[in-house]
Amino acid sequence: MRFIPSTLLLIGLTTIAGGAPPQSDGNDMAAIAEKLNNPVASLISLPFQSNFDFGGGPEDDGYQYKLNFQPVIPITLSDEWKLISRTIIPYIDQHDRIGDTDQSGLGDINASFFLSPSHPGPGKPIWGIGPILSLPTGTDDLSNEQWGAGPTVLVLQQGHGWTYGILASHLWSLGGDDDHADLNLTFLQPFLSYTTPKHTTFGANFEAGYDWTAEEWTVPLNLMVTQLVKFGDLPVSFQLGGRYYLDKPTGGPDWGLRFAVTLVLPGS
Numbered sequence: 001m002r003f004i005p006s007t008l009l010l011i012g013l014t015t016i017a018g019g020a021p022p023q024s025d026g027n028d029m030a031a032i033a034e035k036l037n038n039p040v041a042s043l044i045s046l047p048f049q050s051n052f053d054f055g056g057g058p059e060d061d062g063y064q065y066k067l068n069f070q071p072v073i074p075i076t077l078s079d080e081w082k083l084i085s086r087t088i089i090p091y092i093d094q095h096d097r098i099g100d101t102d103q104s105g106l107g108d109i110n111a112s113f114f115l116s117p118s119h120p121g122p123g124k125p126i127w128g129i130g131p132i133l134s135l136p137t138g139t140d141d142l143s144n145e146q147w148g149a150g151p152t153v154l155v156l157q158q159g160h161g162w163t164y165g166i167l168a169s170h171l172w173s174l175g176g177d178d179d180h181a182d183l184n185l186t187f188l189q190p191f192l193s194y195t196t197p198k199h200t201t202f203g204a205n206f207e208a209g210y211d212w213t214a215e216e217w218t219v220p221l222n223l224m225v226t227q228l229v230k231f232g233d234l235p236v237s238f239q240l241g242g243r244y245y246l247d248k249p250t251g252g253p254d255w256g257l258r259f260a261v262t263l264v265l266p267g268s
Contacts (some may be wrong), residue, residue, distance in 0.1 A: 001262040012091045024186055032235055033199045033228045036262070040084045040116045040128040042074045047262035055254030057096040064094035064253065066107070076118070084114040084128060090141050097251070105139035112152050112169070125165075128154045132169045134183065136176055146176035148183040161197075185211040199228035199237070217250040223257065236263075 035041035046107075049068040056062040068090050075083040090107035099102070114128030130188065134148030149170040156165025173182035193203035202226040210217050218240040224241030241258040 011131045028231070029199050029228060029235055032264070033195050033237070034158060034163075035206055036194065036226070036237065037193050037201065038126060038158065038229075038231055039072075039086070039157065039167065040074075040082075040114050040126065041081065042118075043072065044074065044265040045072045045248075045262050046070075046265070047072070049260040051258050053253035053256040056248075056252050058251065059096065060100060060254070062095060062097040062251075062253070064092065064097055065094075067091045069259070077115075078118075080118055082118045082145075085111070085115060086114070087111045093137075098141060103140045103142055105142055107142050108138045108144055109135040111135070114152070114154060116154075123159060126154075126156050126158065131137060132171060134171050144176070144183060145180040146183045147174040148172060148185075149174055149257075150185065156191075162194045163195070164192045164220060181213045186212065193224075201226040201228075201237075203241075211249070214249065215246040217247070218249060218252060219247040220245045224258070240246060244257065 001259045008015075034090040035043050049070060051066040053064045053066070054062075056064070068088050069090050070086065073085045073099075075085065077083055083203065088110045091105070092107045093104040093201075095102045110132060112132045113130040115130050116126070116128035121125050130152060132150055132152040134141050134144070134146070136147060137149040138144070146202075150170040150171035150172050152167070154165065154167045156163060167187075169187045171183045171185045171187075173184070188210075189205055189210045191203065191205035193201050195201040203222075203226065205222050205224075206219060207222065208217065210221045220243040222241050222243040224239055226237050228235060228237035230236065239258075239260045241260075243258065245253055245255065252263050
């Protein structure tokens with residue numbers, strides 16, 4: 001079984017410590033909502049993303065729960081440049097996806113590093129480029145058993161409440177277990193979202209992966225809604241989404257749900 005790496009758009013439940021002056025509250029909330037739609041924004045965040053997939057397996061009655069812990073850490077390199085570290089650490093619990101057996105444990109870790117301009121300028125595209133690494137950390141048959149590396153790139157545009165762009169990456173094997181097929185995986189994530197003046201974000205994306213070894217696509221369409229609110233002095237946003245698989249390999253899931261929680265650390 002293969003797990004296509006997903007470097008996913010981080011829109012979730014966000015908490016920020018410390019209050020803002022009442023007269024600047026609206027602007028602060030708008031800035032937070034905009035940054036949550038930008039994967040290379042200067043935010044130190046700890047996202048927890050729960051994914052529930054239904055169907056798949058030999059009898060098409062399988063189930064998988066995947067919790068992705070996705071810490072995002074921006075590092076200032078100079079006045080002009082920053083480096084964004086984004087890591088996906090998955091915990092997986094699945095039933096009847098590999099025969100009639102159950103698996104539970106850690107999945108393969110993926111880490112991406114984006115070099116991005118610190119101040120792209122008003123109206124200009126936001127971009128980041130760098131390497132992506134795959135580490136064979138999976139347990140209980142939940143790993144590709146391959147070390148992998150390749151390039152990743154992000155381009156997006158923001159303005160008038162809209163955010164749109166694409167995130168792409170490719171992984172090749174660097175070595176690993178000879179009993180497992182080499183990694184040769186392309187990931188494409190075009191995304192579109194709109195944030196209202198009330199800080200409600202409606203979003204859609206594809207998380208399309210192509211396995212060049214197996215010659216198979218996995219293409220889920222995700223639809224999401226996020227609401228940024230405030231509890232006392234703490235801004236909090238909630239995200240809930242659903243997805244339908246437009247294309248999938250044999251034994252792949254049919255549909256799924258997503259709920260995300262992201263803590264944004266003070267000082268971001």
